[in-house]
Amino acid sequence: MTDPPTTGDDEWWRSAAIYQVYPRSFADGDGDGTGDLLGVLDRLPYLRDLGVDAMWFTPWYPSPMADGGYDVADYRAIDPAFGDLALAEELIATAARLGLRTIVDVVPNHVSDQHRWFQEALAAGPGSPERARFWFRPGRGEHGELAPNGWQSNFGGPAWSRLVEADGTPGDWYLHLFAPGQPDLNWDSPEVRAEFEDVLRFWFERGVAGVRIDSAALLVKDPTLPELDDEPGPGEHPYVDRDELQDVYRAWRRIADEYGGRALVGEIWLPDVERFGRYLRPDVLHTAFNFDFLACPWQVDDLRRSIDTTTEMHRAVGAPATWVLANHDVTRTVTRYGRADTSFAFERKRFGTPTDLELGRRRARAAALLTMALPGSLYLYQGEELGLPEVEDLPLERLEDPMHERSGGVDPGRDGCRVPLPWNGQQAPYGFSAVPNGGAVAPSWLPQPADWAGLTVQAQASDLGSMLSLYRTALRLRREHPDLGDGSLTWLTGDEMDLEGVLAFRRGPSLVSVTNLRDVPIDLPRHDRVLLSSAPLEGGRLPADTTVWLDVPTP
Incomplete structure (x- = not known):
């Protein structure tokens, strides 16, 4: 192993x-x-x-x-x-x-219709133990021409398909909540x-x-x-x-x-x-x-x-x-x-x-x-x-x-x-x-x-402003910073900053994340330094559609 x-x-x-x-x-x-x-x-x-x-x-x-x-x-x-x-x-x-x-x-x-079990079910015929692994049912209507119920596939259309049996006659229906090639178990x-x-x-x-x-x-x-x-x-x-x-x-x-x-x-x-x-x-x-x-x-x-x-x-x-x-x-x-x-x-x-x-x-x-x-x-x-x-x-x-x-x-x-x-x-x-x-x-x-x-x-x-560089830096900080990862969060209050259109929370004693969803820059809460920002600050303010991680004084 x-x-x-x-x-x-x-x-x-x-x-x-x-x-x-x-x-x-x-x-x-x-x-x-x-x-x-x-x-x-x-x-x-x-x-x-x-x-x-x-x-x-x-x-x-x-x-x-x-x-x-x-x-x-x-x-x-x-x-x-x-x-x-x-x-x-x-x-x-x-x-x-x-x-x-x-x-x-x-x-x-579900499995593929090419899975060994489904192929065995097709060969075994109605009422067989092989078909009991799936949802085979006779149809409704005078000649079984209607699906067993009206369930719909997640991909659109009916969730049932009808078999043609080995002798060429219409046979049982089988359930597939997705594509017909994916019979439900x-x-x-x-x-x-x-x-x-x-x-x-x-x-x-x-x-x-x-x-x-x-x-x-x-x-x-x-x-x-x-x-x-x-x-x-x-x-x-x-x-x-x-x-x-x-x-x-x-x-x-x-x-x-x-x-x-x-x-x-x-x-x-x-x-x-x-x-x-x-x-x-x-x-x-x-x-x-x-x-x-x-x-x-x-x-x-x-x-x-x-x-x-x-x-x-x-x-x-x-x-x-x-x-x-x-x-x-x-x-x-x-x-x-x-x-x-x-x-x-x-x-x-x-x-x-x-x-x-x-x-x-x-x-x-x-x-x-x-x-x-x-x-x-x-x-x-x-x-x-x-x-x-x-x-x-x-x-x-x-x-x-x-x-x-x-x-x-x-x-x-x-x-x-x-x-x-x-x-x-x-x-x-x-x-x-x-x-x-x-x-x-x-x-x-x-x-x-x-x-x-x-x-x-x-x-x-090699572009420090690229999306890849942002992810690499953020993932490194996420792994290294003791306040990130598993744990809890505490939302900032209105006493700490203006929260209109803002998501701001504390992770542990020393990290605050602020996301500005307004369309104008905002003032940041008191902090010691910026750890990482998704876009450059503008005169020390957080621009629209930007998130920043701040190192803050411990409470």
């Missing part, structure tokens, strides 16, 4: 800065235009020097890529496009020697539960320090498959946040605790704070993503509410909050913060939304420092440290995301935040792909914009 880095801290996840790696788009080590584990291995020193503590990999397993790898065909192997299991083990071990932990993504709600099946517990052990034995659980609130369904009411009460939804989920994750927690220092991180979108908190009780998950903050608009009252709600809920269950501005599913921060509506919601994504990138970049810098000053752990999506914008002019024929297709072409989908990273050079692919011996560099799997030369790692590394 390979062990994660040894720091004497089994609760590393309470304060960690975690970098999300989308393998297809991080770095291409074999020159075929698709990112891979060889590319990540080569760039590990970059992540070490950036100042993060861990890497979270989105699925790297064999997959037909019906949903960007979240349609998994084998949880114990690596997709050949990315490498193989031996290379993954080398990557985990090498990262550990550099002080970087590895978190893998496990997708327990039946978590009432003991086989399903045992399989994923073994998958956890498989990766813990290979040294991973944590597991991110995709769609963590969706696993358990009401076996009667009732129609969905307009407004189900807490715990009453037929497939979201069912009470039985708690026992699933308690079993997972026992396994994680056996290995010591391993963390379980839930992807949980729930509006009800009390229900969300149940997943973070001491015997369930360690942490969960804070999507309320991610989707929050750049408005002082909304941000203050989100921060207060988040910290109070986590304090009540003794869990650390997580803070994240972006991931592989949402519009990149620089673009979103440059719009009239700075919040995020999937249903509001549209082509052609006007964006002021200069304003978005300024706010993204301020938001980065604000986020890194908050108590708990931090998640950083690859490319955010470079200030990459959403790519909104990808050729339609290159779009792969099922959200685009199933919306009838209205939703641009999520490919715009998944464009490969620019590393160096003046033109695409900007060092993303290695040059094969005697060969030409292949075009990247998604095209990069022609104006990204100034956003490469190489271009930003």
Whole structure:
């Protein structure tokens, strides 16, 4: 068994800065235009020097890529496009020697339709034990021509698809809350539960320090498959946040605790704070993503509410909050913060939304420092440290995301935040792909914009005013400063400064973070020195859309 880095801290996840790696788009080590584990291995020193503590990999397993790898065909192997299991083990071990932990993504709600279990279910026929691992049901109507119920897919359209049986006749329907290539598993099946517990052990034995659980609130369904009411009460939804989920994750927690220092991180979108908190009780998950903050608009009252709600809920269950501005599913921060509506919601994504990138970049810098000053752990999506914008002019024929297709072409989908990273050079692919011996560099799997030369790692590394330099300095201070990371915050009062349009809080005895969301500069509270600012001060005053960290006299 390979062990994660040894720091004497089994609760590393309470304060960690975690970098999300989308393998297809991080770095291409074999020159075929698709990112891979060889590319990540080569760039590990970059992540070490950036100042993060861990890497979270989105699925790297064999997959037909019906949903960007979240349609998994084998949880114990690596997709050949990315490498193989031996290379993954080398990557985990090498990262550990550099002080970087590895978190893998496990997708327990569904599998690929190419997964061995689903293929066995197709061959076995109606009523078989193989089909009991999934949600196969006969249709309604005189000839079974209607879906078992009216549930809708998260990607749009019906959540049911009908099979054509081996003899060519229409057969059972199967449930897929996402794409048709992602059949939902039946978590009432003991086989399903045992399989994923073994998958956890498989990766813990290979040294991973944590597991991110995709769609963590969706696993358990009401076996009667009732129609969905307009407004189900807490715990009453037929497939979201069912009470039985708690026992699933308690079993997972026992396994994680056996290995010591391993963390379980839930992807949980729930509006009800009390229900969300149940997943973070001491015997369930360690942490969960804070999507309320991610989707929050750049408005002082909304941000203050989100921060207060988040910290109070986590304090009540003794869990650390997580803070994240972006991931592989949402519009990149620089673009979103440059719009009239700075919040995020999937249903509001549209082509052609006007964006002021200069304003978005300024706010993204301020938001980065604000986020890194908050108590708990931090998640950083690859490319955010470079200030990459959403790519909104990808050729339609290159779009792969099922959200685009199933919306009838209205939703641009999520490919715009998944464009490969620019590393160096003046033109695409900007060092993303290695040059094969005697060969030409292949075009990247998604095209990069022609104006990204100034956003490469190489271009930003020596520029002290760049987004990359800001992130490197902030992450170093976050790691070194005793008041940052896990803990609590105390809001400044009106006696200390004018708080209109301002977020100002104290972390520990000596650090104050101030974010100015007004459109005019403001006076700062009494301080000894400026530790870091997202934009230069103007005559000692904090400009609009700027965050500053201050070293202040202890109370």
